[in-house]
Amino acid sequence: MATTAEAGPKVTPDMRAELSAEQVGHLRHFENLLAQPPNDWSLMQGKGMGQDDFGGYRFQLAYLTYALALTHAHRLPAAPGVFKPMFERAIEKMLLPEVWIYWKDTSRGGAVFNQHLSDTYREEYDPVARDNIMYSAYVQSMALLFNYLFDDDRYARPGALSFNFYTPFWGGPPKRFEYDQNTLNEHIYWLMVENGYLGVACEPNCVYQICNQPAILGFRMHDLVTGGAVADEVTRAYERAWADFGRLDENGHYNMMMFQDSKAITPNRGSWPWVDAWCGALMNMWNRDLVRANYPGQLANLVDRADDGTVSVRPGEPFLLAGNPVVGDACDHGWVSVWAAEMGDTETLRGLLAHADRYMGPRWRDGGLYYPRNDQRADADGHRTEMEPMSGNVLLAYARLNVEDGFWKLYNQPWGPGHHTEPALTSVAADLDVTRAYYDPERRELVFTLVGRADRAGDGAVLLAHLDRAGDGWALWLDDRVVARGRRGGEVAAEGDGVDVRRTGDGVRLVGPAGGPHRYTLRFDGEMAEEMAEEMAEEVAE
Amino acid sequence: MSPVNPALRPVPGSPVGARFDLVDHHGERVDNATYRGHHVLVFFGFTHCAMVCPRALGKLSAALDDLGPAAEEFRALYVTVDPERDTPEVMKAFLERSYPRFTGLTGTAKEIDAAKGEFRVFARRTEDPDGLEPYVVPHSAITYVLDRSGAFRTHFTEALEADEVAARLTAVLDAEAR
Numbered sequence: 259m260a261t262t263a264e265a266g267p268k269v270t271p272d273m274r275a276e277l278s279a280e281q282v283g284h285l286r287h288f289e290n291l292l293a294q295p296p297n298d299w300s301l302m303q304g305k306g307m308g309q310d311d312f313g314g315y316r317f318q319l320a321y322l323t324y325a326l327a328l329t330h331a332h333r334l335p336a337a338p339g340v341f342k343p344m345f346e347r348a349i350e351k352m353l354l355p356e357v358w359i360y361w362k363d364t365s366r367g368g369a370v371f372n373q374h375l376s377d378t379y380r381e382e383y384d385p386v387a388r389d390n391i392m393y394s395a396y397v398q399s400m401a402l403l404f405n406y407l408f409d410d411d412r413y414a415r416p417g418a419l420s421f422n423f424y425t426p427f428w429g430g431p432p433k434r435f436e437y438d439q440n441t442l443n444e445h446i447y448w449l450m451v452e453n454g455y456l457g458v459a460c461e462p463n464c465v466y467q468i469c470n471q472p473a474i475l476g477f478r479m480h481d482l483v484t485g486g487a488v489a490d491e492v493t494r495a496y497e498r499a500w501a502d503f504g505r506l507d508e509n510g511h512y513n514m515m516m517f518q519d520s521k522a523i524t525p526n527r528g529s530w531p532w533v534d535a536w537c538g539a540l541m542n543m544w545n546r547d548l549v550r551a552n553y554p555g556q557l558a559n560l561v562d563r564a565d566d567g568t569v570s571v572r573p574g575e576p577f578l579l580a581g582n583p584v585v586g587d588a589c590d591h592g593w594v595s596v597w598a599a600e601m602g603d604t605e606t607l608r609g610l611l612a613h614a615d616r617y618m619g620p621r622w623r624d625g626g627l628y629y630p631r632n633d634q635r636a637d638a639d640g641h642r643t644e645m646e647p648m649s650g651n652v653l654l655a656y657a658r659l660n661v662e663d664g665f666w667k668l669y670n671q672p673w674g675p676g677h678h679t680e681p682a683l684t685s686v687a688a689d690l691d692v693t694r695a696y697y698d699p700e701r702r703e704l705v706f707t708l709v710g711r712a713d714r715a716g717d718g719a720v721l722l723a724h725l726d727r728a729g730d731g732w733a734l735w736l737d738d739r740v741v742a743r744g745r746r747g748g749e750v751a752a753e754g755d756g757v758d759v760r761r762t763g764d765g766v767r768l769v770g771p772a773g774g775p776h777r778y779t780l781r782f783d784g785e786m787a788e789e790m791a792e793e794m795a796e797e798v799a800e
Numbered sequence: 801m802s803p804v805n806p807a808l809r810p811v812p813g814s815p816v817g818a819r820f821d822l823v824d825h826h827g828e829r830v831d832n833a834t835y836r837g838h839h840v841l842v843f844f845g846f847t848h849c850a851m852v853c854p855r856a857l858g859k860l861s862a863a864l865d866d867l868g869p870a871a872e873e874f875r876a877l878y879v880t881v882d883p884e885r886d887t888p889e890v891m892k893a894f895l896e897r898s899y900p901r902f903t904g905l906t907g908t909a910k911e912i913d914a915a916k917g918e919f920r921v922f923a924r925r926t927e928d929p930d931g932l933e934p935y936v937v938p939h940s941a942i943t944y945v946l947d948r949s950g951a952f953r954t955h956f957t958e959a960l961e962a963d964e965v966a967a968r969l970t971a972v973l974d975a976e977a978r
Contacts, residue, residue: 448815451940454922502938521924591967 266671283627284655313587318635367462569609592653602662676793730784832950
């Protein structure tokens with residue numbers, strides 16, 4: 259499956275639209291969770307224990323980060339200052355031992371279905387050394403997304419992705435496992451090769467289709483950063499390898515996993531909605547035809563549509579292993595919402611979100627919007643009410659923030675080389691929301707909307723960078739009036755009350771009036787800097 | 801692990817150890833040191849392979865043909881993942897008949913497993929879906945390039961066409977010349 263690598267439109271209707279109050283609320287909730295001190299996992303604790311299930315912190319941090327990436331790429335491409343700090347904090351949290359230390363026990367492979375292999379597995383502290391793609395691929399893809407989105411290779415430095423563990427009471431001496439985005443990417447690639455491109459295992463001996471998709475995203479981001487073609491190689495080989503087994507089961511649902519030793523396939527025998535939804539939402543990035551062809555039939559068996567337009571997800575069968583119930587967070591409503599969003603199935607997505615808003619108790623807290631955990635499966639009238647932290651913190655937000663084919667576009671329509679030198683908001687004060695931010699190269703306009711937050715302390719400033727490259731001079735419009743002007747490399751001056759602009763580097767620091775929304779347009783005139791003109795010409799040629 | 805020449809340490813940080821200690825299709829013991837002074841192409845497969853090996857060996861042979869005299873800078877090795885059937889004699893007959901640029905390498909099951917581990921090769925014995933052979937051994941189709949010291953340099957996959965392979969090999973020589 260060759261990557262399309264086509265140029266997407268520079269400005270889309272999703273970029274021109276303002277973020278809704280709910281979308282802003284979700285971003286604020288992400289920020290709230292990420293601002294919690296280390297090992298404060300408030301609101302993130304699910305039903306499962308020991309970070310063993312699909313509601314674990316690693317999944318919440320990873321998909322929160324993916325949602326940030328999609329929102330930045332497709333809605334606010336000129337606002338890296340909104341997203342970059344959150345990305346950094348998410349990666350920092352992802353490296354905390356609380357997130358990954360489960361692996362020292364899981365690595366021993368003590369599952370009932372692996373008893374015949376128990377002598378071959380040993381305790382492993384290094385969380386990315388073998389298997390555990392359900393963690394390693396997220397670290398890899400998050401770091402590489404960061405490099406791609408922010409043109410910052412800080413995680414490429416030796417040891418930048420290090421896993422440190424020490425407790426004085428068990429586990430022996432301090433442990434440190436050093437990687438960076440390149441060594442981790444290469445390591446995962448070779449693990450993939452060793453297993454014939456079928457994928458790397460999660461728990462020992464268990465290769466999930468779903469959990470290998472983030473690794474493919476990571477390979478693609480690495481290719482975009484380095485100019486390689488590993489993602490093409492891996493996806494072609496993955497398709498060929500799985501052709502022997504079938505990607506779908508006899509009922510048309512995605513096969514869930516394969517046992518590495520016997521190559522026996524485990525279908526989605528519990529009719530679990532999350533299997534199709536999670537797999538489809540991710541795999542759409544490189545295998546859109548397959549995903550789209552199967553989506554309607556798969557979805558039809560998984561949802562119920564009410565007369566009022568709300569849509570709910572039918573629960574799958576209880577997960578039993580050797581007769582024992584497995585307690586964990588399935589996140590069906592969240593995953594199906596994410597899937598519908600990626601498919602651009604607006605009617606279903608609206609119905610799912612309407613159901614969540616009506617029956618799943620949305621709550622605003624510290625300015626952020628989320629759906630609190632609720633272990634009760636349904637209310638007295640039979641409406642499904644169960645809500646897991648993974649869905650309530652992350653997945654419903656992700657669904658609301660993504661656009662049709664969001665992952666596909668991220669993968670196939672990368673930004674051109676000039677993107678990172680275009681005018682942009684590279685720093686945003688804590689007391690501001692940004693609800694729109696794009697640069698239109700044809701009109702030579704940086705368009706953005708700022709809304710002040712009374713509930714947060716801050717200096718109300720944004721840094722508008724890369725202005726000198728884009729033209730000889732500019733005028734900043736606030737709604738229908740000019741409020742400031744500037745010349746390349748020269749003075750900047752405010753023209754009106756309530757606006758303060760000061761030159762800083764190749765841009766300006768802007769403080770506007772409180773409240774809002776305030777809709778700004780920064781229009782350039784004169785000649786573009788030669789460098790930028792060349793980069794734009796390259797993009798057009800491509 | 802099979803004993804390997806301890807002087808041939810993997811390149812620090814290299815994802816592929818690339819060490820081997822096997823028997824060539826003339827019955828001689830060989831390891832990385834045997835081919836010192838030449839770049840080495842290494843491809844793993846088995847002589848009963850119906851599709852992947854003939855395609856890869858043919859493509860690699862064509863790429864070496866394209867290089868002209870520069871092909872002398874390379875030695876091409878075909879390492880079996882099926883030591884039970886691929887004796888030195890079987891490999892010699894197979895390669896000399898159709899792919900004379902290649903030298904076949906085999907060994908005990910333990911030695912082959914060690915080499916597979918070093919090169920991180922995937923291979924698994926399974927039933928032949930076509931029922932033509934008692935068994936088949938589907939395997940990864942990666943060509944490894946070792947440098948003149950016997951250390952792993954680069955690799956490429958079966959997705960490349962012969963002219964692209966030739967270009968990659970030329971690039972290896974060019975990089976060395978710089």
